[in-house]
Amino acid sequence: MKIYLLTILCVLTLGCKGKPEGIFIEQIGSNKIHYKLITNPKNLDRPMVVVVPGSGGSYMPDKYLFGLVQSGYDVLSIAYVGKRGLPKKIEQVPLEYLKKILLVEKARFPDRKIVLLGISKGAEYVLTFASKFNLVDGIICYSPSSFVLPNHVGLKKNEIQKSSWTLNGKEIPFAELAYFSDKAGRVTYNKYITPIFDDIAKLDKSTIRVENITCNLLLLSGEDDMVWPSTRMASLIQSKINESNSTINVIHKSYKDCGHQFVWFNKEKPTYVPEYQSMNLTGIKKHKFLFGGNKEATIRAMVESKNAVITFLNNIETTHNSVFK
DSSP states (O other), rough: OOOHHHHHHHHHHOTTTOTTTOOOOEEOOOSEEEEEEOOOOOTTTTTEEEEEETTTTTTOOOOGTTHHHHHOEEEEEOOOSSSSOOSSSSSSEEHHHHHHHHHHHHSSSSOOEEEEEEETTTHHHHHHHHHHOOOOOEEEEEOOSSSSOEEEEOOOTTTEEEESSSEETTTTTOOOOOOOOOEEEEEOOOHHGGGGGHHHHHHHHHHHHGGGOSEEEEEEEEETTTSSSSSHHHHHHHHHHHTTTOOOOOEEEEETTTOOOOOOOSOOOOOOOOOEEEEEESSSOOOOEEBBBBBHHHHHHHHHHHHHHHHHHHHHHOOOOOTOO
């Protein structure tokens, strides 16, 4: 409690311009770890949500996370690429990086439960991490991958694909993908991922060992995901855990006619739906990686998935056991 109050006192001196009343942001960074705590002092006794972003790898914009804090759950927003001392791209990112952040925050707040919330590529990171370390009380995944995938987009034909993640300095086994050959313009990326399901050797090698996860999971997917088949992969995650006779609870909510990107936590109803992620791979015309889904269905999924997240967090909060105790 003393450490927390000192933290809030320091943050108060920075002011709160551009933030809702009662919310404070503590920036924590070095040449080895980069994260920030978005908090309201009223939330101290409730679980903390560690947000692990998607393929950008750097911080998710703060304004998209304020709604979680206003709902009663402080956010630890992390960056794992693109900052000083971190990899420039999602290639051979250590699982130990996330472990280090969790252990630092657990030392500061020893009685708080911690829930990982991974988005897209961040969900792949979170699931891979939790298959190796028993350090959190719950996991939420938006548009998850059931496979470990390589750094792939933008590689030339003669460049070697590398795993996105490592443990103890060794690559986590991954599925090699067909050479990325799309010209600039609109890209349906899931055509590179779907063939994994038909390759038994590749499937066995790259599938995340989710049966080793020891905490409850909430999986959220769009059935019209054009980035990768997240509904199919979330179903595979759920079935693998159930077949292992695990005692954890796995909830999978899929949304019809919804695409890859439907993260939303704010109180007001969303009005804008992103259609693609743009990447400048050629230096001239950009690649536009299509998310899929239609606007009406995606907005509905944004609202319904937010409610599912809050319900899941409420259930974690009222569960008496914690992995740290």
